[in-house]
Amino acid sequence: MYLNSRFLERSITVREFSELGSVIKSWKPHERLPSCSVRQLFTRFLDITTPPTPNLLQHFASIATDEDDQQKLNLLATDSAAYEDWRHWRFPHLLEVLEEFPSVTPHAPLLISQLSILQPRFYSISSSPALHPNEIHLTVAVVVYRTEDGEGPMHYGVCSNYLQNISVDEEVYVFVRSAPNFHLPSDPIKPVILVGPGTGIAPFRSFWQQRYYQLKQRQQLGKMWLFFGCRTKDMDLYKDEKAEMLKDGVLDRVFLALSREPDIPKTYVQNLALKEALEIYKFLVLEKGHFYVCGDCTMAEHVYQTLKAIIQKYGGMSDNQVESYMSSMTSSTQRSDCIQTNTLARS
Numbered sequence: 001m002y003l004n005s006r007f008l009e010r011s012i013t014v015r016e017f018s019e020l021g022s023v024i025k026s027w028k029p030h031e032r033l034p035s036c037s038v039r040q041l042f043t044r045f046l047d048i049t050t051p052p053t054p055n056l057l058q059h060f061a062s063i064a065t066d067e068d069d070q071q072k073l074n075l076l077a078t079d080s081a082a083y084e085d086w087r088h089w090r091f092p093h094l095l096e097v098l099e100e101f102p103s104v105t106p107h108a109p110l111l112i113s114q115l116s117i118l119q120p121r122f123y124s125i126s127s128s129p130a131l132h133p134n135e136i137h138l139t140v141a142v143v144v145y146r147t148e149d150g151e152g153p154m155h156y157g158v159c160s161n162y163l164q165n166i167s168v169d170e171e172v173y174v175f176v177r178s179a180p181n182f183h184l185p186s187d188p189i190k191p192v193i194l195v196g197p198g199t200g201i202a203p204f205r206s207f208w209q210q211r212y213y214q215l216k217q218r219q220q221l222g223k224m225w226l227f228f229g230c231r232t233k234d235m236d237l238y239k240d241e242k243a244e245m246l247k248d249g250v251l252d253r254v255f256l257a258l259s260r261e262p263d264i265p266k267t268y269v270q271n272l273a274l275k276e277a278l279e280i281y282k283f284l285v286l287e288k289g290h291f292y293v294c295g296d297c298t299m300a301e302h303v304y305q306t307l308k309a310i311i312q313k314y315g316g317m318s319d320n321q322v323e324s325y326m327s328s329m330t331s332s333t334q335r336s337d338c339i340q341t342n343t344l345a346r347s
């Protein structure tokens, strides 16, 4: 059945006319939502997986018919510590909340009007438009986890699972947001060092593809090093493509840090970078190369600190000198974004 998502506004209009004795069906656009089926509303436009806000819980408390449900909901809606504990432990989506408080049966149009709009998810473009015109490749980790310290129900990330399950030719809603501070140096001779563990490798695939395209155009290219990290050998993303790029001379060296491979000591990208400290110093400081990090914020901070230690040691700098050198490298006014980071806030 198709129901217009402007149901609330429509029902108001109908009632107004009813009082005059004649019912006129009238449909008006809603400022928040497009015209679509209820199924589409809940699958594509409304956020039904983020735990409900205290405001919504307060509304649920007001319509709960069971006294226990009412009391618990009132507590969660008014006591922020109780709410945070409950939210953190259960991270419940809407259905789980309705299951936890079965006497709450919200009126669908009111529920629709209370839910937040589903927020966009960002993905780094993982292909070069020069090499793959009219295509955009993504590298997506499919998010699946259990709540309650791994003992609770399975939860599925909205967008990554949606992308995994869509069929070929299905229409997706996308927009492109450019990242003006994260790009290859305009001079292709400059050496570049790329550090991207896990899905942090995504934008760097577009970098090496772009360099591959430039190589085919007979352009002269600087050195490109890649530091990639993953848990085990079988998660070595783009293994074959990286081997091709090494063979063709697009990538000069590729480092693999394995953090959970049996019989291998836990290794992170920054541990491998430290082993190449002198070369990294030469690339960045003497040859004015560029350094890129992509991935979660904690990793990026650890890599930054490692780089700082390398530059301080080989540059013979004091603490103050290295601080100001690092900020000059990241400042767009001096060495034009020589350290570029693209970090993802992840829980």
Ligand SMILES: Cc1cc2nc3c(=O)[nH]c(=O)nc-3n(C[C@H](O)[C@H](O)[C@H](O)COP(=O)(O)OP(=O)(O)OC[C@H]3O[C@@H](n4cnc5c(N)ncnc54)[C@H](O)[C@@H]3O)c2cc1C
Residues within 6 Å of the ligand: 049, 091, 121, 122, 123, 124, 125, 139, 140, 141, 142, 143, 144, 145, 146, 147, 156, 157, 158, 159, 160, 161, 199, 202, 203, 343, 344, 345, 347
């Ligand atoms: C600039 C930028 C670029 C990005 N590029 C990429 C990319 O190239 N590839 C990529 O895969 N991702 C990328 N991301 C992350 C991406 O945008 C999404 O956040 C990610 O795919 C999850 O979205 P989702 O809708 O599948 O999950 P959601 O439905 O948004 O669920 C994720 C939420 O679930 C919860 N959660 C997840 N795991 C656990 C756990 N183990 N325990 C408890 N709670 C948990 C957290 O609250 C988390 O915020 C990027 C993010 C940014 C900001």
Ligand SMILES: NC(=O)c1ccc[n+]([C@@H]2O[C@H](COP(=O)([O-])OP(=O)(O)OC[C@H]3O[C@@H](n4cnc5c(N)ncnc54)[C@H](OP(=O)(O)O)[C@@H]3O)[C@@H](O)[C@H]2O)c1
Residues within 6 Å of the ligand: 141, 142, 143, 197, 198, 199, 200, 229, 230, 231, 257, 258, 259, 260, 268, 269, 270, 298, 299, 300, 302
């Ligand atoms: N269920 C699974 O099997 C599985 C597998 C991969 C990813 N995932 C999930 O998928 C999502 C994204 O995964 P992803 O591939 O982008 O990343 P990821 O697999 O979580 O991490 C990539 C690599 O970075 C390492 N790392 C963690 N902290 C670091 C730090 N401070 N400095 C340097 N390296 C660090 C990880 O090691 P450690 O994690 O060993 O510390 C791992 O080797 C995450 O939500 C992740 O939990 C799940």
